[in-house]
Amino acid sequence: MAAYIINLITLMSINAILAVTLNFIMGYAGIYSMAHAIFFGVGAYTAAFVALNFSASFFIAFPIAIIVAAILSLILALPALRVRGEYFVAASLGLQVLGVTIFSEWKSFTGGLGGIIGIPPVEIFTYEVINPLEFMLLSLVCLLLIVGYIAVLSKTSFGRNLKAIRDSESAAYALGKNVAIIKTLSVVISSSLAAVAGALYAVYLGFINVESFTLDTSVLLMAMVIIGGAGTMLGPIFGTVILMLLPSLFSYMWFLPQTEIGSIQQIAYGAAMVLLMIFRPGGLVGSSKKQEAK
């Protein structure tokens, strides 16, 4: 039981990192990305590659994963600069699809559909983090650092600029804000921090394949942010905890067909999204009155 809870908390903190970073562009910058799972994947594959071939050190594999994701995120930033929210959804959806194709086709780097096995555990100064409890602490520390960083960032002028762009891009532009640079930076920050989650995931499980980085993951992350409350600090974490508890909750309900748990979980959060949008668009944590995020 203890092992189960430790595993659940570890996976929750990894997913919470993804939800918090997605919320950073969705809730604060108004960039609705359906390609967040791609940067999760980029982080995971890069960390796995570095850990297998060079060094499994936390201070080498993780920064490389972050840098690679940051560079690749510029591909996402380009269309985000050209078009407004609605159309960007299409571009990111396309990028998600393209990314999955590349993950499953580039066999020498990603191992294709079979994935990569035998990823060594992460080392912090020659100390190998194998003990699940220690790894849980490591993921929680990463989550706290990222949440703290984003909380600080959203209080700075940069964060206020982001919200200004979200609420009215034209007005922000008219006030002399450099919309292009602010948007690009927000995408780069969000994607590179998502790579941290990917790297944690890869060294934790020791095995990754393309299944973890599909559109379903991106949609699930979006659901976590929305159900918790986009544009709030605690909302995405709250949403992550709820959505990750769902499958175990459903497996306690003996009357549900156990082979369909995955589908039932998806139906549950699909329905939650619809009902929330009708009755409480701010999400569970967000304000119940008029939604702040546009």
Add this chain to the structure above:
Amino acid sequence: MLFLQLVINGLQVGALYALIAVGFSLIFGATKIFHFAHGATFTIAAYVFYSLYSVQEVHWVLSALVAGLAAVLFGVFLDKCVYAPIQRHEGSFFTLFVASLGCGIIVQNLIGIIFGRGFVSVTTPLSQSVELFPGLFVSPLSGIAIICAVLAFAVLQTFLMKTHIGMALRSLSENPELIRVYGLSPRQLSSIVFALGSLLVVPAAILSAASSGLNPAMSHHIMLISLAATIVGGVGSLRGAAYAGLLLGMSENIALLYLGPQWSEAVTFIVLFLFIMFRPAGFFGRAIAS
């Protein structure tokens, strides 16, 4: 000969994409609702047709009619029970999009539970390809797809241009307030738009079921096509969406000369990406760049 074969396949796929894209573009243009569940409408129509025609062995005309009815009901239901309540308190793009996405997820998984997550195919007497020239296989479905698309667009064009309701629908995208002044109800018109847009995907759903089979997850592909075609064609331009659908179907097939079939969605994305970067207004649309 391979090239000619791919061009013919491209025309068939393109005609179906055009139907799908015009349906989405019609809804998005007139109501400004980002109808992400349009892909779900497609899957519903296709699976209703499959379960009637292939499983229950009902006559194809009746199966097609029921599939059409199911699609229209689903579209109008979403408009009345999901979008209308949201629009009553606030109608931001994001809220409508999320609600629509949620509906899409529900439908996809329900279909997965009912029919299984695997691949099913619908065999019709017309699915069989005929060898016209040595090495050139053409199925009668290609011709039917193209004729269906052309007919549907001719009817739609006449409806929008000549009839009273059609004119009201066009003005809905321009100025909903003025419609109210004329004593028409924008809500009612919106339901008509949803019925029309949903009806347009039905022939595409049936023909793709008959030519390439179905699976519950295909709604994502349909959405990618609809969105890409709407942007490439220019938002608000039905003619643009139709041409863009044709272009996407064509490029997907011509690309098979150089790339494996698993890259077909990537090709769609590259076309979309190029348009967003170099011509965000699309073929005929107004500028959408910030």
